[in-house]
Amino acid sequence: MSDDADRRRVRAAALRVGAWVGAASAATIVVGVAILLGVLSATARAERDEPPWGDALVVDVDDVVPVVVLLGVLGVLLVAGIAALAARRAAAPLGEALRAQRTFVADASHELRTPLTALSTRIQLIQRRHARGEPFEAELARLRADADAMDDVLTDLLLAAEDAAAPDRSASVAAAMHEAEALLAPLAERRGIALDVRVHAPVAARVAPATLVRMLVALLDNALQHAPEGSAVTVTADADGGQVALRVADHGAGIPVAEHERIFERFASAEGEGRRRGFGIGLALVRQASERAGGSVRIERSSPAGTVMLLRLPRA
Structure with a gap:
């Protein structure tokens, strides 16, 4: 996956978190105001001495303050819970990307182990033949082929990691x-x-x-x-x-x-x-x-x- 694609995934994850938290905050405020108005209406009483400008309602602060505090606490908990859920869902693609990265590293390490071991063994063989004065040109040619094989392995693993098809399919x-x-x-x-x-x-x-x-x-x-x-x-x-x-x-x-x-x-x-x-x-x-x-x-x-x-x- 390219760097641009990774950046797009990170931006999309951040936007999802922001959208979820914004929507949750707006919903919490609307619901809180509605409940508060309902409580005010339920606990209000008419003023005995009506003012000249019309009817008046009196609200006992002692009755309203606990409700306001409770609504505030519930609102904070609700927004925090929704934000945590949104962050978890938005970060899921990032977790998948990290798992894919770890898988690729493990696969590449395993797949290169055998070619590297063969390469090391062939180098030791060349060293022994050189020390004895024996020809080793054929082993040098094979050494180059082993290095090319390692390059092919890495290319194939990269194509598999990106779920891309190799140019030669036969x-x-x-x-x-x-x-x-x-x-x-x-x-x-x-x-x-x-x-x-x-x-x-x-x-x-x-x-x-x-x-x-x-x-x-x-x-x-x-x-x-x-x-x-x-x-x-x-x-x-x-x-x-x-x-x-x-x-x-x-x-x-x-x-x-x-x-x-x-x-x-x-x-x-x-x-x-x-x-x-x-x-x-x-x-x-x-x-x-x-x-x-x-x-x-x-x-x-x-x-x-x-x-x-x-x-x-x-x-x-």
Whole structure:
């Protein structure tokens, strides 16, 4: 959201508070005057010695003063209550903006964690090869690609935060899978886990390329975190009618059936047999991005032998 839009929201909130308080004050004064006149009329009595200019009414001050004081106190309380209610309602959009800001910061921090870790790992690899006098030009090129991937992630997150569409709404599934594989290769190598990418059909998905890479990285990163060392993580792509079906399979400890939906909530975690599976917000972001694209993500199956995540997206 732009600065101008934020300023307009603040001005609109201030105007709403002013309008509510002004209307409440006017209503309180009118009602108070009406009640006061009614009390005066009820407590007044005719003057015994009528003045030459006509009828006169006498009001006992002792009877009226308590009513006036009570009306004043009630009026102040009423206006204060209405002002508090108006301020609360007017500030609601500002609270939503603050929540959106916190959400974006949390999402960006999470989504950049994996690329930064891969970047750091690749830099360490370059340093070791340089120290041994080995060629490292290919790793330097990949380092630049990793930096570009981080830029794509930030751009995609900004577009998602503003609920705006990316200019390119068609992604090559094979290219996105290989991009995610290359990004996570240093992490997989460090843990002794093989990444197996299988594209069974040359298909395209109706989603921005950066978004597809981001979803695949999150699913693969989750699988790598929980796959045992020396095992393999497999990602496959198939055409399924008007959709693309992408599956990410690991050989971890599995996820209990009762946790199959909860793990897609923000900051949720689940426990598998023998080890803890922490999910944070990665899978929640995958579900959010897939549903925004008209797709879905779920656990297709899970057992002590491993877990298969199924991501479905519309075909382009």
